[in-house]
Amino acid sequence: MNKIFILTIFIFSCLSISAQHRIITAGSSSSEIVCALGYCEKIVATDRTSLYPEALQSLPSIGYRSNISAEGIISQNPDLVIFEKEYVKAEVISHLQATGIKTIVVTQERNLEGIQERIEIIASALNKTSEGEAMISEIKKSLKLIQKKVDSTPSKPKVLCVYARGQGNMQVGGKNSAFNLLDISGAVNAVPEIEGYKPLNTESLIKANPDYILFFDSGLKSLGGKAKVLEIPGVMQTTAGKKAQIISMNGILLSNWGPRVAEAAKELFYLTHPEVVE
Amino acid sequence: MELNLKLVKGKYAFSFILLTGILLGLLIISLGIGALEITPLEILKIFANHLGIFETPVDNTMELVIFNIRLPRLIFTMLIGASLGLSGATLQGLFKNPLVEPGIIGISSGAALGAILVIMVLERFFPEILGIARQWFIPVFAFLGGIIATIMTLKISQFEGKTKVTYLILAGVAMTSLASAIIGIAIFYADDAQLRTFTFWTLGDLSVATWDKLAILFPITSLSVIVLIILAKPLNAIALGEAEAFHSGVAVEKVKFVAIVFSALAVSTAVAFSGIIGFVGLVVPHIIRMCFNADHTIVLPASAIGGACLLIFADIFARTLVAPAELPIGVITALIGTPFFIYLLITAKKKRLI
Numbered sequence: 326m327n328k329i330f331i332l333t334i335f336i337f338s339c340l341s342i343s344a345q346h347r348i349i350t351a352g353s354s355s356s357e358i359v360c361a362l363g364y365c366e367k368i369v370a371t372d373r374t375s376l377y378p379e380a381l382q383s384l385p386s387i388g389y390r391s392n393i394s395a396e397g398i399i400s401q402n403p404d405l406v407i408f409e410k411e412y413v414k415a416e417v418i419s420h421l422q423a424t425g426i427k428t429i430v431v432t433q434e435r436n437l438e439g440i441q442e443r444i445e446i447i448a449s450a451l452n453k454t455s456e457g458e459a460m461i462s463e464i465k466k467s468l469k470l471i472q473k474k475v476d477s478t479p480s481k482p483k484v485l486c487v488y489a490r491g492q493g494n495m496q497v498g499g500k501n502s503a504f505n506l507l508d509i510s511g512a513v514n515a516v517p518e519i520e521g522y523k524p525l526n527t528e529s530l531i532k533a534n535p536d537y538i539l540f541f542d543s544g545l546k547s548l549g550g551k552a553k554v555l556e557i558p559g560v561m562q563t564t565a566g567k568k569a570q571i572i573s574m575n576g577i578l579l580s581n582w583g584p585r586v587a588e589a590a591k592e593l594f595y596l597t598h599p600e601v602v603e
Numbered sequence: 604m605e606l607n608l609k610l611v612k613g614k615y616a617f618s619f620i621l622l623t624g625i626l627l628g629l630l631i632i633s634l635g636i637g638a639l640e641i642t643p644l645e646i647l648k649i650f651a652n653h654l655g656i657f658e659t660p661v662d663n664t665m666e667l668v669i670f671n672i673r674l675p676r677l678i679f680t681m682l683i684g685a686s687l688g689l690s691g692a693t694l695q696g697l698f699k700n701p702l703v704e705p706g707i708i709g710i711s712s713g714a715a716l717g718a719i720l721v722i723m724v725l726e727r728f729f730p731e732i733l734g735i736a737r738q739w740f741i742p743v744f745a746f747l748g749g750i751i752a753t754i755m756t757l758k759i760s761q762f763e764g765k766t767k768v769t770y771l772i773l774a775g776v777a778m779t780s781l782a783s784a785i786i787g788i789a790i791f792y793a794d795d796a797q798l799r800t801f802t803f804w805t806l807g808d809l810s811v812a813t814w815d816k817l818a819i820l821f822p823i824t825s826l827s828v829i830v831l832i833i834l835a836k837p838l839n840a841i842a843l844g845e846a847e848a849f850h851s852g853v854a855v856e857k858v859k860f861v862a863i864v865f866s867a868l869a870v871s872t873a874v875a876f877s878g879i880i881g882f883v884g885l886v887v888p889h890i891i892r893m894c895f896n897a898d899h900t901i902v903l904p905a906s907a908i909g910g911a912c913l914l915i916f917a918d919i920f921a922r923t924l925v926a927p928a929e930l931p932i933g934v935i936t937a938l939i940g941t942p943f944f945i946y947l948l949i950t951a952k953k954k955r956l957i
Contacts, residue, residue: 373928385927386928387927387928388928391808392808392930393929394922394929395672395810396638396639396668396673396922397638397926397927399639399664399672400637400640400927401927414810414811416810416811416813417810419813420667420672423671424664424667424668425664521793523791
């Protein structure tokens with residue numbers, strides 16, 4: 326009797342493991358969480374923003390936001406699909422649910438509550454609840470250390486965040502943009518009155534007078550590097566320009582609020598507080 | 604003479620059968636092609652099973668893909684293609700101007716503006732109204748925007764009780780600029796997610812097809828198609844000259860009004876459900892006129908079938924070229940439509956058809 330019981334448990338546990346061996350993710354934060362929980366090899370396809378860990382870049386791409394289609398996802402034969410909210414069209418989600426493929430939707434909020442919720446939901450979908458809890462407490466612990474540093478550092482530099490795709494395509498990020506990380510890195514947004522993104526304007530740039538100008542690495546590269554940024558009209562009239570304090574970070578790390586959020590906050594803190602020694 | 608006419612009609616009948624055959628062929632091919640590989644045998648089995656001809660075990664996922672994704676999308680694409688082709692042909696015939704397109708007289712941008720106003724204004728100030736109703740609000744407002752823009756264009760272009768073509772086109776250009784300007788303001792205030800919904804509207808998207816939407820799209824499109832095709836004979840009379848048409852008993856202004864309103868209805872419904880898909884309304888009637896002749900009793904139905912063919916053909920590429928992702932349909936129609944259109948222009952110029 327006992328043997329049969331053990332055998333049944335064994336068969337069921339095998340089933341539950343093999344039942345989730347083809348995962349599709351949409352949203353780089355979710356992809357990173359799945360990988361951090363040890364399921365990276367189980368991801369069979371992902372969206373175009375999921376660039377980290379690098380192994381994901383060689384997978385089939387299901388596309389980007391509105392060009393993601395239900396049939397494309399189904400054709401990869403997944404048994405678990407993870408979307409970030411509002412990332413794909415409602416029709417795609419309802420089509421997938423009709424086929425019986427397990428589809429979960431996590432929040433897209435770029436803040437601490439958001440990442441906690443994402444980790445909890447994804448961990449429970451993967452039967453890794455305790456690992457998820459451990460990851461959350463690890464993140465909280467690291468963030469507390471950074472908070473201590475922030476509290477003991479008097480300077481709160483003003484940072485102007487620029488999302489650039491080449492000359493003539495520069496957007497300034499304000500509240501609720503990809504640059505929310507500033508809030509936990511001891512810096513303040515130079516243009517808090519802007520909601521989302523607005524085109525860069527020379528006079529407002531001078532008026533905002535940022536101490537630092539922050540780019541994505543790819544954005545800074547698209548402009549031709551630091552020297553070219555200093556040539557942008559108005560930049561030399563700001564503190565950032567005069568002190569040549571043009572900084573950049575990996576775009577995904579800076580903006581996705583994934584498992585590496587504490588690492589990202591630490592990097593941003595040291596970038597904007599060079600006076601603090603590690 | 605009579606024999607000659609019969610011969611001519613016979614030739615067109617053959618071409619019609621050929622065109623319908625192409626449409627049927629494209630429908631079957633399109634149903635069989637997609638990101639998920641489904642063999643023709645499997646499709647036959649699924650249909651046989653569904654219609655109860657004989658019971659046979661079929662893959663549940665494949666059945667769902669065929670019935671919930673591909674089939675509604677195919678019908679959706681066919682209806683929208685037919686609407687765009689037919690409206691283009693009607694408007695070009697009505698205004699005797701090869702440049703007239705649903706986009707020119709302000710229908711498309713009016714519809715897009717209606718949609719964007721929902722996204723921007725309603726969502727910001729009355730978020731509680733939306734919720735589940737959201738997916739219905741956008742098409743309804745797009746339709747209202749299209750109709751309002753068209754009626755305004757018509758009102759502006761009326762002069763001493765008559766609609767003048769030059770005024771109509773200029774008024775259409777003005778309405779389009781106005782709509783674009785308001786859309787421009789909306790983009791400026793848009794946050795990230797809203798902006799992406801906006802690009803979906805301007806590039807077109809057929810993947811949003813569902814049976815629920817078809818339940819609305821189908822009756823409206825059928826009505827517009829039937830009304831417009833009935834108008835073919837009076838349109839022929841108008842093509843010979845408005846004064847002559849009037850004297851032979853055609854209510855010219857009434858025909859014009861009905862033709863424009865139903866073209867607007869067909870196009871804004873199409874825009875409401877799938878965004879702005881360019882080029883079909885412009886290219887298809889030209890191709891049809893060059894293959895057949897300028898007789899509206901032939902051009903109108905043939906443009907409807909031709910529009911459906913072109914859009915289904917384009918959608919096959921949109922769905923498969925970058926699978927498992929998808930390309931925007933508007934990009935494909937322009938890529939297929941433009942070179943063909945240029946080729947037609949060059950040959951037509953040589954033959955002095957234009």
